[in-house]
Amino acid sequence: MNKQQLSTALEKAGRLRLGQFPTPLHPLAQFHKKLNAPTAYIKREDLSGLGPGGNKVRSLEFLMAEALKQGCDTVITAGGQQSNLCTATASACAKLGLKAVLVHQGEEPENLVGNLLLNRLLNAASVYIGEASHEQRDAYLPVLAKELALKGQKTFIIENGASNGRGALGYMAGFIEIMEQIELHQYPIRAIFVPGGNGGLAAGLVYANALLGQPLSVIVVSVEYTAPVLRGHMQRIIDEAQDILQIPVFCDVEKSCRITDAYMGEGWGHNTEESMKMTYDFPQMEGIFVENVYNSKPLVAMQDFIIKEKVSGGLCYLHSGGFSSLFAQF
Numbered sequence: 336m337n338k339q340q341l342s343t344a345l346e347k348a349g350r351l352r353l354g355q356f357p358t359p360l361h362p363l364a365q366f367h368k369k370l371n372a373p374t375a376y377i378k379r380e381d382l383s384g385l386g387p388g389g390n391k392v393r394s395l396e397f398l399m400a401e402a403l404k405q406g407c408d409t410v411i412t413a414g415g416q417q418s419n420l421c422t423a424t425a426s427a428c429a430k431l432g433l434k435a436v437l438v439h440q441g442e443e444p445e446n447l448v449g450n451l452l453l454n455r456l457l458n459a460a461s462v463y464i465g466e467a468s469h470e471q472r473d474a475y476l477p478v479l480a481k482e483l484a485l486k487g488q489k490t491f492i493i494e495n496g497a498s499n500g501r502g503a504l505g506y507m508a509g510f511i512e513i514m515e516q517i518e519l520h521q522y523p524i525r526a527i528f529v530p531g532g533n534g535g536l537a538a539g540l541v542y543a544n545a546l547l548g549q550p551l552s553v554i555v556v557s558v559e560y561t562a563p564v565l566r567g568h569m570q571r572i573i574d575e576a577q578d579i580l581q582i583p584v585f586c587d588v589e590k591s592c593r594i595t596d597a598y599m600g601e602g603w604g605h606n607t608e609e610s611m612k613m614t615y616d617f618p619q620m621e622g623i624f625v626e627n628v629y630n631s632k633p634l635v636a637m638q639d640f641i642i643k644e645k646v647s648g649g650l651c652y653l654h655s656g657g658f659s660s661l662f663a664q665f
């Protein structure tokens with residue numbers, strides 16, 4: 336399969352234009368110099384051009400297309416209070432004239448900072464459900480959808496951090512974009528470092544990479560789950576994406592990428608000593624901010640791989656956004 340064929344299959348699955356693509360892909364001059372390393376690049380998914388930007392915009396292009404197709408007027412999603420998905424969803428809803436309902440654990444804080452402030456400015460409805468596990472929070476979404484249906488609202492639910500087959504189509508399109516930029520500029524990029532939370536971003540990239548004959552090696556840096564658990568999530572998401580696209584090519588995650596859980600510390604929401612240091616070092620080197628929970632960790636991994644000479648050739652770091660949550664992390 337070539338890029339054009341994959342691109343056609345993705346358009347057929349239903350896509351809206353919400354972001355500003357292509358996002359830049361450019362060299363990291365100082366990082367490269369400091370480490371005296373293989374040439375390092377950055378893919379600026381922080382600059383995806385809707386709301387605070389970030390990786391969720393690509394998933395939403397496909398998920399919101401489905402919501403409109405189903406005739407929904409309200410989108411419900413859930414996440415931690417600083418969830419980038421919630422704010423990206425509220426931004427997309429604003430642009431499309433839909434109502435966003437965001438479900439968070441805990442109580443509404445007196446001072447709205449970071450993404451909570453943006454959600455308020457976007458006029459999203461925020462629902463706080465008190466102390467609850469992820470599972471309890473997610474189980475509440477269909478209950479809420481039923482309540483809203485009684486008021487005449489037709490809802491679309493985005494579950495699981497948008498990490499499902501349809502959401503993953505976003506990074507299949509993203510992968511095509513990256514390959515086009517590499518070819519256009521003749522960048523010597525051989526490997527790409529990406530964060531793995533629920534695994535939607537990584538699944539999309541890994542699947543597209545496999546379909547196009549593995550032009551890159553993908554190194555997935557887990558920020559939340561152990562490598563086997565993340566691998567399981569990614570496999571399920573790829574199988575779902577395959578069902579949507581009707582492409583009969585089996586992609587085995589185990590063989591198609593490298594997943595490391597060595598940089599996540601205690602997992603989601605926790606920084607490590609190195610990731611904390613990176614939130615200072617990287618802006619001081621490149622003038623680009625990274626946040627603490629997701630995207631400082633793949634950068635630490637890329638640095639460590641360079642120092643330990645675990646990789647060769649040009650390397651690319653995928654910056655997945657999250658700038659607005661940074662304000663609530665310190």
Ligand SMILES: *Cc1c(COP(=O)(O)O)cnc(C)c1O
Pocket residue numbers: 389390391419420496498530531532533534535536537629630655656657
């Ligand atoms: C959600 C998110 C991720 C992780 O995406 P998954 O698809 O859940 O793996 C990474 N970085 C940022 C900034 C995010 O908001």
